Amino acid sequence: GAGVSQSPSNKVTEKGKDVELRCDPISGHTALYWYRQRLGQGLEFLIYFQGNSAPDKSGLPSDRFSAERTGESVSTLTIQRTQQEDSAVYLCASSLAQTGVNQPQHFGDGTRLSIL
Amino acid sequence: SQQGEEDPQALSIQEGENATMNCSYKTSINNLQWYRQNSGRGLVHLILIRSNEREKHSGRLRVTLDTSKKSSSLLITASRAADTASYFCATDDTGRRALTFGSGTRLQVQP
Numbered sequence: 035g036a037g038v039s040q041s042p043s044n045k046v047t048e049k050g051k052d053v054e055l056r057c058d059p060i061s062g063h064t065a066l067y068w069y070r071q072r073l074g075q076g077l078e079f080l081i082y083f084q085g086n087s088a089p090d091k092s093g094l095p096s097d098r099f100s101a102e103r104t105g106e107s108v109s110t111l112t113i114q115r116t117q118q119e120d121s122a123v124y125l126c127a128s129s130l131a132q133t134g135v136n137q138p139q140h141f142g143d144g145t146r147l148s149i150l
Numbered sequence: 151s152q153q154g155e156e157d158p159q160a161l162s163i164q165e166g167e168n169a170t171m172n173c174s175y176k177t178s179i180n181n182l183q184w185y186r187q188n189s190g191r192g193l194v195h196l197i198l199i200r201s202n203e204r205e206k207h208s209g210r211l212r213v214t215l216d217t218s219k220k221s222s223s224l225l226i227t228a229s230r231a232a233d234t235a236s237y238f239c240a241t242d243d244t245g246r247r248a249l250t251f252g253s254g255t256r257l258q259v260q261p
Contacts, residue, residue: 038192067248076238077193077251090247125192138183139249141192 036060040126040142048150049118055111055145059128066103067127067139068111070095077125083109113147121149155252156239162258169226171255173239174219180242182215183249184224187236196224196237231261 039058047053059066064085069077079093083103094100098116103109113120123146127139157172173182181200185193199206199215199222206213212225226233236256240249 069251076253077240077249079248079250082247084247093248127193138195138198139193140195141185143190143192146190 038126038128038140038142040124040145042145043143044146044148046148046150047116049116051116052112052114053116053147055113055124055126055147057109057111057126057128057142059107059109059126060140062106063128063130063140064106065129065131065137065139066109067129068101068109069125069127071123071125071144073122080111080124116147116149118149121147123147156237156255158255159253160256160258162260163229164260165229165231167229169229169233169257169259171224171237171239171257173222173224173252175222175239175241175250176220177241178244179217180244182213182222183240183242184211184213184222185238185240185251187238187254189235193238226257229257229259231259233257234259 041056066083068080071077081101082090098114101111123144125144127141129137129139131137155174163169179201181198183198184196186196187193197208197211197213199213210227215222236254238251238254240251
């Protein structure tokens with residue numbers, strides 16, 4: 035079946051604009067994660083969704099960042115009033131169950147966000 | 151510093167040689183996972199080793215885990231040019247839901 039799909043693959047926008055990034059997880063995967071990866075760096079956890087439970091938002095860097103997920107399907111990550119420091123690749127991953135029950139995560143190819 | 155620090159940061163070898171990457175972490179873990187990332191792509195899961203395991207093999211990959219030293223190593227044998235990528239370790243920490251990634255090792259395999 036299809037893997038994790040993210041759109042757009044690239045986004046260039048002006049500072050101060052809002053952006054919305056989309057993630058389609060693998061069908062049947064109950065857990066969904068958003069990460070941020072700055073150039074040459076590792077992944078920084080942003081937010082985690084598991085089924086109908088309240089999301090873990092502990093990694094969101096500021097209140098300009100928010101994310102939603104509809105049931106166990108599509109998720110959108112929204113960044114309001116973008117800043118140049120938001121420039122990064124935003125990666126989405128899904129897995130069969132929450133971390134802690136030994137399931138690997140499956141990643142999309144990310145959205146490369148550039149703030150001018 | 152971050153949980154899951156890889157060492158070395160960069161490694162350049164010739165095709166056919168073995169590549170060894172190390173990872174250190176700080177907290178208790180359920181498991182440790184290794185991922186590969188080709189330039190401009192997402193991460194691909196390579197191998198998962200549980201906290202009660204000491205060694206695991208998958209094809210040309212060999213992973214070890216020493217929970218007493220809070221360290222892991224990834225060995226790629228008989229490397230190929232196609233192995234050129236960044237390699238990340240990620241810990242599945244007890245009491246935390248998301249994986250914690252290190253900053254990665256950039257491996258360059260010269261043909």
